[in-house]
Every structure is written in structure tokens, then in C-alpha cells.
Amino acid sequence: MLKVNNVSFGYTSKQVLNNISFKANKGDYIAIIGESGCGKSTLLEIIYGLLHIEKGAVYWNDVKLLGPNFYLIPGEDFMKYLPQDFDLMPYITVEENIGKNISSLDPNKLNRIKELLEVVDMSDFLKTKVKNLSGGQKQRIAIAKVLADEPEVLLLDEPFSHIDNFRKNHLRRNIFKYLKSKNILCIVATHDTTDALSFADEILVIREGVLVARNTPETLYSNPKSKYVASFFNEINEILLSAINPDTDSAETILLYPNEIKISKTSELKVKVVQSYFKGDFYLIEALFNGNVIYFEHSNKLEINQQVAVKINNKS
Ligand SMILES: Nc1ncnc2c1ncn2[C@@H]1O[C@H](COP(=O)(O)OP(=O)(O)OP(=O)(O)O)[C@@H](O)[C@H]1O
Numbered sequence: 202m203l204k205v206n207n208v209s210f211g212y213t214s215k216q217v218l219n220n221i222s223f224k225a226n227k228g229d230y231i232a233i234i235g236e237s238g239c240g241k242s243t244l245l246e247i248i249y250g251l252l253h254i255e256k257g258a259v260y261w262n263d264v265k266l267l268g269p270n271f272y273l274i275p276g277e278d279f280m281k282y283l284p285q286d287f288d289l290m291p292y293i294t295v296e297e298n299i300g301k302n303i304s305s306l307d308p309n310k311l312n313r314i315k316e317l318l319e320v321v322d323m324s325d326f327l328k329t330k331v332k333n334l335s336g337g338q339k340q341r342i343a344i345a346k347v348l349a350d351e352p353e354v355l356l357l358d359e360p361f362s363h364i365d366n367f368r369k370n371h372l373r374r375n376i377f378k379y380l381k382s383k384n385i386l387c388i389v390a391t392h393d394t395t396d397a398l399s400f401a402d403e404i405l406v407i408r409e410g411v412l413v414a415r416n417t418p419e420t421l422y423s424n425p426k427s428k429y430v431a432s433f434f435n436e437i438n439e440i441l442l443s444a445i446n447p448d449t450d451s452a453e454t455i456l457l458y459p460n461e462i463k464i465s466k467t468s469e470l471k472v473k474v475v476q477s478y479f480k481g482d483f484y485l486i487e488a489l490f491n492g493n494v495i496y497f498e499h500s501n502k503l504e505i506n507q508q509v510a511v512k513i514n515n516k517s
Pocket residue numbers: 212213217235236237238239240241242243244390
């Protein structure tokens with residue numbers, strides 16, 4: 202088990218991470234989400250042992266990890282960390298790059314490299330020099346490289362950011378299935394909703410260096426504690442209760458996803474359409490409600506400035 206205990210850290214006197222604590226088991230997939238600059242990469246670097254922490258500690262199977270001040274080469278042996286800039290050697294081949302993480306004494310080395318290239322869908326590139334690959338291809342080789350010596354813990358920073366949607370879904374399914382089959386704990390810092398919602402066992406949400414929410418994807422999505430949390434999953438409407446229910450003057454607000462607001466001829470709640478955005482299966486409608494922007498889904502495009510009535514989650 203990985204235990205992160207009350208970790209705080211600042212590059213300068215300004216704190217970047219404040220009292221972060223969580224636990225994760227072998228085979229888990231944990232997604233870390235949060236706005237840019239909130240401290241996701243910093244947390245991965247601390248866990249891996251690249252940054253020294255004055256306060257708090259990281260444990261693996263109850264053994265405290267000593268951090269960079271105690272090792273000549275920072276980074277724990279049983280972990281692999283994939284930074285956003287890939288860390289590949291451009292002038293040698295794909296085979297040689299991945300091979301760097303596998304012992305030369307391993308008689309099965311070439312087969313292992315081929316197996317990993319299959320996982321990341323890059324079998325045709327064994328002999329290609331890395332400098333001749335596209336950004337997305339380099340990223341896939343970098344993933345294969347960190348998997349090469351079967352780490353117990355894998356730390357990935359935005360692992361699919363350069364990969365097109367067409368390939369990303371297939372690749373993600375392959376990789377997360379592979380990690381589960383090998384019981385590898387994987388912690389991913391991501392901006393991608395699908396990385397977190399569809400695959401993670403647990404999502405950690407960081408805001409300005411503080412762990413503000415932590416739960417399963419289902420619970421976080423259906424019961425987000427704040428607009429900040431919900432906004433990672435979808436457009437989110439924060440609406441005053443008093444605006445949709447005339448019987449209350451409460452200053453409380455509710456959070457609603459666009460699919461919780463529907464057009465209804467019988468409703469009293471009038472909105473004015475600002476824009477319709479085609480989303481494939483539906484249109485996302487931007488509209489003004491009591492002077493505030495709201496978003497809802499509709500099957501058809503609506504005219505700009507058109508007045509329509511909407512029904513909110515059976516509350517009106
Ligand atoms: N080497 C460094 N020296 C000083 N400050 C740094 C350093 N690296 C990161 N920071 C600062 O620490 C904060 C957290 O950065 P970090 O890279 O952890 O954020 P992040 O959540 O991973 O962001 P992103 O999603 O954009 O990758 C930011 O304010 C950043 O400017």
C-alpha cells in the first residue's frame with residue numbers, strides 16, 4: 202500500500218501543496234485532477250522521490266521513502282514516473298529506448314519489447330529512431346518504456362495528452378487492462394475527463410495545493426461538493442434555489458449538469474437563447490436565465506434570442 206501522509210511542499214516560501222494525505226492499494230488506478238498549477242505534477246514528483254519534503258512522509262508497504270537527499274540518483278526503483286516531456290533519447294531506436302529499462306541479461310528482452318509495443322499499438326516501429334516519430338507516437342513509446350521493467354507503482358503525468366481521440370480510447374482500454382492484470386498501482390495526473398471518470402477507481406481533486414475532494418468517479422460525479430469539482434466533468438450550472446422556486450428566499454444554490462435542464466412547455470422558467478453548440482448527439486444550448494448564463498442540452502439547434510421555457514430536474 203502507498204501512504205501519503207500530511208505532505209506539504211513549496212519550491213520557495215510559498216506553499217504549493219498543503220497537508221495532502223491519501224492511501225492507495227496495489228492494482229488501484231487513482232486519477233488526480235485539478236486546475237493547471239494546482240500541484241498535480243509536484244505531488245507525483247514527491248511520491249517518486251524527486252523533491253525533498255520538509256513536512257509529511259510517503260510510505261510504501263509501511264516503509265518510509267527517504268527522498269532525494271538520501272540517494273545519488275533520485276527516484277525509487279520499484280516506481281516509474283513518466284513526466285510530461287516523455288524523457289526519451291531521440292537518436293536511438295524505439296527498441297533501444299525501451300530496452301534501457303530491461304536488463305541485458307534478460308533472455309526474453311526482445312519479446313518483452315514486442316509485447317509492450319503491442320500494448321501501445323506501435324509494433325511497426327521497433328527499429329525506428331525516436332526523433333522520426335510524431336508527438337503522439339513518442340508518448341506511446343514513453344508509456345511502453347515506463348512499463349518495461351514491471352514497476353509496482355506507475356506515476357503518469359498527462360499520459361495521453363498528445364494522442365488523438367481515435368486512438369486514445371483504444372489505447373487507454375489496453376493500458377489500464379494491462380496494469381490491472383499486472384496489479385500495478387497507477388497514479389495519473391490528468392485534465393482529461395475520460396481518463397478519470399471511465400477508468401479510475403478513485404479520483405483526487407486538488408485546488409491550490411489542497412486535497413478538496415476524494416471519492417469514486419460515480420460518487421464525485423453525481424454528488425460534487427462544489428462547482429470546482431463538477432466543472433472537471435462537464436459544464437455546470439450553479440443556480441439560486443430562490444430563482445427556480447418562488448416559495449423560498451434561500452440564498453442556497455444547486456449544481457446542475459446541462460442534461461438536468463430540459464425544455465418544457467408547461468414551465469414558468471423562461472430563458473433566452475444565446476448560442477447553440479453542436480455536440481454530435483445533441484446541442485449544448487447557452488442561454489440567459491435571470492441575467493446569468495446557463496447551459497442545457499437539447500435535441501435541436503435553437504434560434505439566437507429565442508425565448509423558451511425550461512424545467513429543472515423536476516423542481517419546477
Ligand atoms: N521547479 C519549480 N520551481 C518553482 N516553482 C515551480 C516549479 N515547478 C512548478 N512550480 C510551481 O508550482 C505550482 C504547481 O505546479 P505543478 O506543475 O505541480 O502544477 P500542475 O497542477 O501539475 O499543473 P499543470 O496541470 O499545468 O501541469 C505552480 O504554481 C508552478 O508554477
